[in-house]
Amino acid sequence: MRALLVVNPKATTTSERSRDILVRALRSEVDLTVEYTKRRGHAATLARDAARAGIDVVVTLGGDGTVNEAVNGLLTAEPGAKDPAGGADRRPALAVVPGGSTNVFARAIGLPRDWAEGTYVILQALRAGTTRTxxxxxxxxxxxxxxxxxxxxxxxxxxxxxARLRGKVSTPWLYMRSIGVQYFTETERKTQLLTLERSGEADVPSLASVVVQNTAPWTYVGDRAVNACPDASFDKNLDVMALKVLRVPSTARFFAQLASARPALTGKQVLTLHDVGSFTLRASRPLSFQLDGDYLGERGKVEFVAVPQALRVVC
Known part of the structure; x- marks a missing residue:
């Protein structure tokens, strides 16, 4: 079995020594090539080239951003492929060693938070030849x-x-503080700028902020899972949670419900949709947009599509 290990050298929870241990462990099971990312987007290029070269497994060591890039490389490796749904068997499998500060994807597929424990699980799965699609x-x-x-x-x-570019360490406190400062000092809270459009359904206008989930949880705060769409699943289509307004009372109620770990969000200022195959979000002016925890700039419109049975994961 041939494998590529894509290492983000800036991974926050590993050291050079731990990377060496990981490499030796993987080489005991597979014919391993190791590549280090050098810039943003490099992991996508490495994964794409590996898929085209017939590599069996792509292993990532890094955070959710590294995973996202590798996934995009794998899903775009087939020139001219228009419909990647159901094509998981045509692509290398993905193994994720948690090396970032949060590691939402790795934890969502059931891997331990610690990189060493995660490596053990991956080695066991490689030996058994087990994957999840x-x-x-x-x-x-x-x-x-x-x-x-x-x-x-x-x-x-x-x-x-x-803040991280200025040398701040990624911690739950940094995120909590950033939410408060952003909400009270910069976010446009008086105007609802987003419209949700679905084929065959009436448009839903006047939305203030939207989260789309492909699985649960949405994120983690330390060891605690945070769920905006608790029924979201890798085995279903997409789930949507939208805040209709960002007034202080309703927003405070929203965060209180998240903190209480209720099974579902409630309230007249919250819109939730489950198992949606495709939809479009349109903004009356460009708004900030992120995917898998990476900020991607401002967009005036984003088209969302669920892609079922797309990727094999070693876990």
Missing amino acids: IGLGRADDRYFTFCAGYGLDAEVIRRVER
């Missing part, structure tokens, strides 16, 4: 594994990324 989401021309955000969610991630 999952669905993905696509936003315009980019695939995502667990979530997308349009509006406040993406604005917070943009603020966190800027």
Whole structure:
């Protein structure tokens, strides 16, 4: 079995020594090539080239951003392929060693948070030849594994990324503080700018902020899962949660429900949709947008599609 290990050298929870241990462990099971990412987007190129070269497994060591890039490389490796749904067997499998600060995707597929424990699970699965086939989401021309955000969610991630560039460490406190500062000082809270459009359904206008989930949870705060769409699943289409307004009382109620770990969000200012195959979000002016925790700039419109049975995962 041939495998490629894609290493993000800036992975926050591993060291050079731990990377060496991982390489030796993987080489005990597979014919391994190791590549280090050098820039944003490099993991996608490495994964795409590996798929075209007939590699059997792509292993990532990094956070959710590295995973997302690798997935996009794998899903775009077939020139001219228009419908990746159901094509998991044509692609290399993906194995994810958790090396970032949150590792939402790795934890969502059942891997331990610790990189060493995660490596053990992956080695056991490689020996047994077991994989799980999952669905993905696509936003315009980019695939995502667990979530997308349009509006406040993406604005917070943009603020966190800027803080990390200034040397701040990614912690739950950094995210909590960023939410508060963003909400009270920069976010447009008085105007609802988004419209949700679905074929055969009436448009839903006047939405303030939207989260799209391909699985649950939406994210983690430390060891605690945070769920905006608790019924979202890799085995179904996409789930949507939209805040209709961002007034202080309703927004505070929303975060209180998230913190209480209720099975579902309630309230007249919250819209939830389950198992949706495709839809479009249109903004009256460009708004912040993120995929899998990576800020991607501002968009005026995003088209979402569920892509079932798209990827084999070693777990």
